[in-house]
Amino acid sequence: MFPDPDIQHLDDVSKHGGRVRSFRHERGHWASYVYAVFHPREEFREMLEELQSAARKHGVTLTKMEEFHISLSQTVILRHHWINPFVQSLKDRLCFVSRFLCVADRLKVYVNEEKTRTFLGMEVMTGHQQLLEVVSEVDKSLQEFNLETFYQNPSFHVSLAWCVGEVTEPLQGACLLELQKVVDEFEDSDVLTRFYADEIRCKCGNQVWSVPLR
Ligand code: AMP
Numbered sequence: 222m223f224p225d226p227d228i229q230h231l232d233d234v235s236k237h238g239g240r241v242r243s244f245r246h247e248r249g250h251w252a253s254y255v256y257a258v259f260h261p262r263e264e265f266r267e268m269l270e271e272l273q274s275a276a277r278k279h280g281v282t283l284t285k286m287e288e289f290h291i292s293l294s295q296t297v298i299l300r301h302h303w304i305n306p307f308v309q310s311l312k313d314r315l316c317f318v319s320r321f322l323c324v325a326d327r328l329k330v331y332v333n334e335e336k337t338r339t340f341l342g343m344e345v346m347t348g349h350q351q352l353l354e355v356v357s358e359v360d361k362s363l364q365e366f367n368l369e370t371f372y373q374n375p376s377f378h379v380s381l382a383w384c385v386g387e388v389t390e391p392l393q394g395a396c397l398l399e400l401q402k403v404v405d406e407f408e409d410s411d412v413l414t415r416f417y418a419d420e421i422r423c424k425c426g427n428q429v430w431s432v433p434l435r
Pocket of ligand 1: 290291292331332333334340372374375376377378379380
């Protein structure tokens with residue numbers, strides 16, 4: 222039913238936009254995470270290109286994310302035979318949650334725990350409370366499987382682009398203000414940065430499960 226786990230290359234950053242922590246590869250163990258989907262409009266990608274060129278003027282070369290989402294868990298390792306019960310647990314807990322509006326319009330710089338990657342993200346302000354409620358349900362499923370829960374004080378965001386290393390210094394300050402101006406002044410940016418969270422997904426290796434919200 223599942224592809225050979227040996228074909229997973231967890232430390233190949235080109236395959237996952239730099240987000241997955243490098244785990245020692247073990248057969249039958251799947252790097253997995255839970256997230257809300259963000260489907261951007263075409264113009265969103267144009268705005269992202271403007272952000273990239275503004276960052277380049279400050280000496281920072283950013284690589285665009287291949288897909289956009291709001292993480293609702295850390296990346297954890299699921300054993301092959303845990304996947305179905307874990308997804309079922311998520312479905313059982315999330316089937317009562319209604320879809321909700323998210324607005325992600327404030328740029329913020331994030332660094333992964335290993336400090337090997339820096340991300341330019343858009344923080345979600347409207348929708349934060351509902352995302353906390355979803356995370357509290359996801360955390361319960363993770364705890365059932367003795368897995369690490371999410372941040373105590375999460376900053377929910379959509380990562381837009383990333384670069385290697387800890388590059389907070391050149392991105393913060395004047396650069397970030399300029400990037401924020403690109404967003405604020407982009408035509409219809411208020412439309413581009415709002416979306417409904419209507420589906421939670423769980424990705425295990427290269428398999429994706431969908432949990433629709435009400
Ligand atoms: P993501 O695109 O969701 O994988 O997020 C990019 C990085 O932001 C991840 O490697 C997280 O570890 C990192 N991050 C740093 N601080 C936070 C925070 N307070 N809440 C959520 N993610 C964070």
